[in-house]
Amino acid sequence: MMSGNYGYGGYPPPRYRRAPVRPAGGGAGTAGCLFMLCAWPLLWLIPPGALVYAGYSVYAYLARLASAMGLGSAPYPPRLAPPPDRATGSEEPAYTHYLFGPALADLRHAARTALPAPWQACRHHRFRVLDGTGTGNAVWLTAPAGRMIVMAMFVGVIGGYLAVVALYAVQVAVVAALTVVVAATGLVLRAADSALRRVKGIRTSCPSCHLRVQRPSYECAAPGCGRRHRDVRPGRYGVVRRRCGCGALLPTLVLMGGGGRMRAHCPHCAEPMSRGVGTVPEIVVPVLGAATTGKTRLMTALVMGLVEGPAGHGARSEFADEQSENAYRGLADKLQAGVHTWKTIRVKDAPLRAYTLRVLPPRGSPRLLHIFDAPGELVGASELLRELRYIKSARTFLFTLDLLSVDVVWDSLPAADRAGYARLRSDMATDFVFGQLLQNIEGLGVPTEKARLAVALTKDDLVRHCDALAGVGRDSDDIRRWLEGPAGLDGVVRAMRRHFAEVRFFRTSSWLTSGEIDAGVLDLSGWLLVREGLQVHHSP
């Protein structure tokens, strides 16, 4: 039964009720006819109006796009996370290249803010047009004109929107094409960098921890920055240059001359590496021998000859890092003053650092020369000797043999000299020391059959006039014959010649004579440089 409740709401719901129909009148129909009559001649407004609004839509989009891309007077770019201050995980303290991240963020931001711009701008116009033309005395004329304008606007905005979508697609295509081109360029440059490194034979070792370094970390060269970049090669942070978090531009192609301005650090121990590391081939020369055989003095004399004297044989040498220069200055003063140097003692856990020089030959490419001074006590102990990992990179070894430790020489000295030189004499047997060294060099995987050995007979100045050395020349063969014969070291010499591709003997003195470096040291340095492939004025 019907409840008789026909109101809205409540339960049960009201039954279908027919909407009241207004009584038909002739006014609306007449107005519609009049409207159509007046509007018909205004149809011509639609094409130019549509074109104007299409253009306006494109303009509104471009204006909003400029703002969305951080351009113009009211920039509103997308928020991007700033680079970290320190390299963490796969992140570097550098801005990601625009095309490898921010471009995508810009596209998303433009889709959100710029794409609706035509519709938003024209909606506002629509209301203004309708309000402005819907009232007044001549409404019979303005209202149809307003309707025509809105219609033109509708057509124009649709056309403009299509054009804007096409422009957005153009932007996507441009960004995609640039990304492909830049990524390909980066890969090519990266491959070229690696190939050039291989062709030049560049293998980098840390002068502090002696580990092989594939890629040094580089410190930003901007004053007060100090951010370290672990991998500066062309990649997502830049192809030719990258922008550090501080805003400075850093080169990515270290090998092509970009690395000179940045300071390199070892990625393993974080110690500073030499200037130019990773850009030029490196030469590692370990100076090995028993304690008090004069390794440190010989090394200092060698470096002095290279840096300040004629030991470069035409090659110019300079210190490649501050540590090398500081260490050298202390020892060079002693050498020049003619006083003894202290025995090299390894401080617990402190790295054994090399003297590193940048050698620029008269012809050919420069080299980094690392000369390592191994403390004598390490040489005597096999388990400690293995810590000298830099040996693995060496192909030329310098072995010091104290002439005072040769019995025949010692015995031929006057008693007064023996008393004076007793504390300078190395007390370790040469054959034992060399045996230990050989065992460990081979144990570290060095192919000694391809390596060279320079044997420096040290302290020649003290014994040069003794009877045991009478008639022994400075020529390598003369020295070898003397060692094999009267010196009684034939076993050691045989082992040297059996295991190494080339063995050369030198009589050296690390004392300066009238400020001049000993000829044996000069000869030794010339031989080392020539054998390592440097084109210097020396004939070995």
Add this chain to the structure above:
Amino acid sequence: MQTDPYRPWRLAVFLVVVAVAVLCAVPIGLSFLRYLASLGAR
């Protein structure tokens, strides 16, 4: 205040988009003018 590090790239991309818009708008506009001229001739 640090400047936008991506400004050169953004400007380049934006200018390319503007250039494309202009290059497309010129023939469309000319066609329309020709259309209007033909209407006037009738």
